[in-house]
Amino acid sequence: MGLGAIVEVKRQESRSCEGKLIAKAKIIPPELLASDLPNKLEKQLISIMSNIASFHQKTADKRDDTNVKSRKLSGYFGTVIAKSFSDNSIKINKVIPNSLAEKIKLQEGDLITKLGGDEFDIDGNTPSEVVNHYLKNRVYGEEITVELVRGSHRVILRGNYIPLVIPEASYSIGKKLVGDVINQTKLSAQLTFRFEQLLLAINNHYQNSDQSDKMIIIQRPSFELVVNLASVNNAQKIMLAESLKKTVDLHEIQSKEHRSSGVLNSRMGG
Numbered sequence: 001m002g003l004g005a006i007v008e009v010k011r012q013e014s015r016s017c018e019g020k021l022i023a024k025a026k027i028i029p030p031e032l033l034a035s036d037l038p039n040k041l042e043k044q045l046i047s048i049m050s051n052i053a054s055f056h057q058k059t060a061d062k063r064d065d066t067n068v069k070s071r072k073l074s075g076y077f078g079t080v081i082a083k084s085f086s087d088n089s090i091k092i093n094k095v096i097p098n099s100l101a102e103k104i105k106l107q108e109g110d111l112i113t114k115l116g117g118d119e120f121d122i123d124g125n126t127p128s129e130v131v132n133h134y135l136k137n138r139v140y141g142e143e144i145t146v147e148l149v150r151g152s153h154r155v156i157l158r159g160n161y162i163p164l165v166i167p168e169a170s171y172s173i174g175k176k177l178v179g180d181v182i183n184q185t186k187l188s189a190q191l192t193f194r195f196e197q198l199l200l201a202i203n204n205h206y207q208n209s210d211q212s213d214k215m216i217i218i219q220r221p222s223f224e225l226v227v228n229l230a231s232v233n234n235a236q237k238i239m240l241a242e243s244l245k246k247t248v249d250l251h252e253i254q255s256k257e258h259r260s261s262g263v264l265n266s267r268m269g270g
Helices: 039-057 127-136 189-208 230-260
Strands: 004-008 020-024 031-034 066-069 079-081 090-095 111-115 143-150 153-160 168-173 215-220 223-228
Touching (some): 039 215, 039 223, 090 127, 111 127, 189 215, 189 223
Parallel strands (some): 031 215
Antiparallel strands (some): 004 020, 066 168, 090 111, 143 153, 168 223, 215 223
């Protein structure tokens, strides 16, 4: 969970070990046994886990019916964008649920005209490249602005650049036996995307109910799914810390450049 623990060195082989070290402790989050889920989410859960069960039945090793997925950063903005520009604007054909695009309230049919207050260069670029370039140059938590035309109105959307984190998860198909080995099986690309969408939906549901520090255990007759919501918060804390460090480093560099330019020493040497 990113909490610091103080470790005092009792034995040392050299003076370089003197002092105290900071270590990160692995803390197991509290568990929450989930029973009732919203009807829409329950249907999504059953459908995807059924497809995953079918996938495992077709694998070479029929015993391979457990899986663990590590926490990962979602690399997509969450839109299906038209392949070509429409009158120097970017058309949104679809907004994917539980995405960054949905969080800033983009809608299907929107025509993006500016990103971050600036018009974009369409020469030699595709619409997707323009959007990805803009997001790639943002730091965690930075405000993002999207200017667009929606119907006959001009709209400015604002939000914070907080990349989505897909939580750690593991599942077992059928009856789980004591001593089972959890595998890291690679699902098909389409099934992986659907499974990750399910994990994001589960995460959003429990984040909204203030259960973001829990290990959610979902048990059904044919499977068990465990989702570590705490892994999302931990990842976000790490990204925030890294972005703050980058900001501090950038300010230090700019300050050094400013001092070396002679601006602060203009009265000296005369």
